[in-house]
Amino acid sequence: MNHSLIVGLGLAGLTYAEQLRRKGLSFHIIDKGFGGSSKIAAGIYNPTVLKRFSLAWNGSLFHEYALPFYEELQECLQSKFIFPASIHKIFSKDSEHNKWISASDQKLLSPFLDPEIHSITNPQVKGNHGYGKVNFTGRIATQTLINEYKISLNTNQIFEESFNYDKLLISNYQVEYKGIKAKHVVFCEGYKMVNNPFFNFLPLVGSKGEILIIRSKKLQSKSIVKASIFLAPMGEDLYWAGATFEGNDKTLQKTIKGREWIEERIKKIITSDYEVIEHITEIRPTVMDRRPLIGSHYDYNNVHLLNGFGTRGVLGAPLLSKWLLDHIEGDCELPEAVNLSRF
Ligand SMILES: Cc1cc2nc3c(=O)[nH]c(=O)nc-3n(C[C@H](O)[C@H](O)[C@H](O)COP(=O)(O)OP(=O)(O)OC[C@H]3O[C@@H](n4cnc5c(N)ncnc54)[C@H](O)[C@@H]3O)c2cc1C
Structure with a gap:
């Protein structure tokens, strides 16, 4: 029997799977194979809040754990997805x-x-x-990371389908889904948690983000530029530009308003010409109190949730997934601030 059945392969599912792998514990993953905010994120790791010149919640702690975690994974996958780059925070006034x-x-x-x-x-x-320059920051190319991670799995370890909650059988000592048996099921569906009958009572409010991928040959920036939006270099003269924050619209519709909003800001940052290559939207898994949602179901002690990473999944995911596994395996208490039992 597997240790865990994981639903969702974004940053949450991936980092949780990797924590299991490092402990020699087995798992299966069910993932739709498309969508999810990890795949469109800039992947910027930055422990500071540049709007307020302050440290992000648990910024140093998450940073200290995340970077060695990704470095080990990069080596293990023999791939390149960590791109260190300082952030240049452009001042708007003296x-x-x-x-x-x-x-x-x-x-x-x-x-x-x-x-x-x-x-x-x-x-x-x-x-x-x-x-002002921010050091020890950069980008995790999340799409590359997820693709490479998938490739590293055995073909019978990952199933591409939309999870059917009605088919999950839960008993005291195991869960079973279409013949796959595991001790635990861990839901990592990002914003799609709103469709999960076990956890959809939790206040995952979600915030839509629209982004543009632009090409500018002249810009030649190796640093991540931050003004009212981020402009992050992706190589080959491509830049990630964004993002909008929209709380009411939960569709994945690209909007003219969103595109114009980003383009207005690009033009305030750079003088060079650019071409829009792609316009993409996704919903961030943001929580009402802006803290992650982690823990076990009230009625089933083998049904768990790893979610609510909000705007900063890259830095938080490695340690948050460790906290969840320590909680499942070692009965360690989860910090109150992230424990879903606060709701
Ligand atoms: C525009 C934008 C920019 C961002 N930029 C950054 C950034 O620069 N730095 C940063 O740290 N964070 C950033 N974020 C936030 C970051 O993307 C999220 O915090 C993080 O990716 C959430 O990961 P997740 O695994 O919880 O969810 P997701 O990435 O959404 O993954 C969920 C996965 O579950 C799958 N799934 C869902 N439901 C089902 C189902 N029923 N059956 C099967 N599979 C299912 C989905 O297909 C998906 O693969 C950004 C987000 C957005 C939208």
Whole structure:
């Protein structure tokens, strides 16, 4: 019998599977094979909040665990998906300089925020107030990671289909789905959790994000530029540009309004011409209180959830998946802030 049946192969399902693999525990994965926010994310890992010059919730802790986790995985998969790149936070006014300098002096932020105010040297990037540099940041090419991870699995370890909740049989000592037996089932469906009858009472509100992939030959930026949006280099003159935040619309419809909103901001950041290659949308799995949703079902102690990664799945996923496995295996208490029992 497998240790776990995992539903969903985004960052949550992948990092949980990888935690199992590292412990020699077996698993099966059911994934639809399309959609999910991990596949369109910029994949930026950044422990700071650049709107407020502050540290993100658990920013240092997640960063310290995530980077070695991905490095080990990169080596194991013999692939390249980690792209370190500093973030250049473009200042919109000189009065931001002092705030930046004093933030960079704080103990937890000082490893990440370079105190110097830099002048913009790339002639294609606009701005008269300079930029601040964030160190130890970069991009995880999430789409590559997921594809490579899939390839590394045995063909009978992953099934491409939409999970049918009616077919899940649960008893005290095992779960069974279409003949696959496991001790536990772990749901990692991202925003699609809203269709999961075991957990859809939880306040996963979701926020739609639209992004553009653009090509600009002239821009030649190796850093991630952050102004009112992110412009992140993807190689071959391609840049990830975005994203919008929309709380009411939960469709995957691309909107003219979304595209125009992003393009207006691109034009405020760069002078160079560009071409829009792709326009994509997805729904972030955001929670009402902006904390992850992890833990076990009230009635079934072998039915679990790993979700609610919100806007920052890349840094959080490795440690959050460890917390869940430690909770399942070792009966470790989950931190109150992430435990779904808070609802
Ligand atoms: C525009 C945008 C930009 C983002 N940028 C960043 C960023 O730069 N950095 C960062 O850290 N985070 C970013 N995020 C957030 C990040 O993408 C999420 O936090 C994270 O990817 C969520 O991972 P997940 O595995 O929980 O969900 P998902 O990635 O949505 O994965 C869920 C998986 O489950 C599958 N699934 C769902 N239901 C079923 C079912 N019934 N049967 C079978 N399979 C099912 C889906 O097909 C999918 O493969 C961004 C998100 C968006 C939308």
